Amino acid sequence: MAASVGRGPPGSATARIPEIDPSEAHRAMTTDNPHTDVLLFFNPAEARELDALVDRIIPGEPGSPGASEAGVLRYIDQGLAGFLRDLQTTYRRGLLELGELARRSGRGRFADLDIPTRERIVADLDRIGREDPDDFTGQFFRIVREHTVQGFFGDPAYGGNTDLAGWRLVGFPGAQWSYTPDQMQPGFDASRIPMFTVSDLYRRLGDHR
Template identity: 60%
Template sequence: MASKFVLDFPLMFLNREEAAVIDALVGQIIPSEPGSPGAREAGVTEYIDKALAGFLRELQPVYRSGLIALAEFTAGITEGRFHDLADGQQEEVVRQLAELSERDPSDFAGQFFRIVREHTVQGFFGDPAYGGNRELVGWELVGFPGAQWGYTATQMAPDFNTRTIPMLTIKDLYSRIGGAQ
């Protein structure tokens, strides 16, 4: 069976069942590997939930309808709810959704998949202030130093190792100037 959803943050828009489905879906979009955390560990579900309660609130109906479309799509492939399926079955559903989204851009289930995939990337690589990228796992993966006031000419050189620059978040920058968040 796929790993179970652990609710370790307050839900702001999604209910627990919806959050479990989104968590399973983002876990297939950016899966964990040994030594490499994925979307679940990065808190992408929290990012999506916060975004839907805030700056992406106009997408609330899309997510509600999209979760229904995902359930119907899953039922056409296998028995069971998406988040209760084994990893291999979830992978197959996601593979078929990805193919559908390319083959028929007007299909709603495929459109929803593309939206969730985009939000997964945002939550994995965005600043932790927005709810995702826990422990800076996304930035660590690609060697991005995060929020910086600027870069020196040496740091801008093509062969410079950006992993030597201390990673900073928006919160870190605010604390350096003594400002409130």
């Protein structure tokens, strides 16, 4: 199956994720209620398509949530409404072309395909994205994959990593003020350290003022 639909770089943006100052990113993307399901950029149809795509990039399994369950869609949606807004056109066009690939497979939308067919499309996009820097759809997939990883493993304040799913998967203790010498030793089991988010640290800081 040939996944290529469009040529040329993804709109005015390239597959390179822009360099963003962390403090700016935090201010731009966090909200008082980061886990709201209200869409800030995508329409419901686009959100359904993207959620089905990220679900195949980091799929879940019993007892281990994947990208969809961890709120990666919400992370990307909030980002595109904020400091990633230069990629809005890229996402809109990319999701349209993903739908075209789905129609070639006999269904109207990517989210309506069975899982094996979705996985074949994702594998094809992954290959083309690595092999052809001028293929729009392949480079769009690389952007989505990068954002999926960010949303799955980033701090929940940015909208993803619901219930600390990404951190629990790899045993990462999250945001910490510091580590003890013992905790810095090779082989230390970091899962023994209580997990904290950035919001937890700000809250604790406020409690001590």
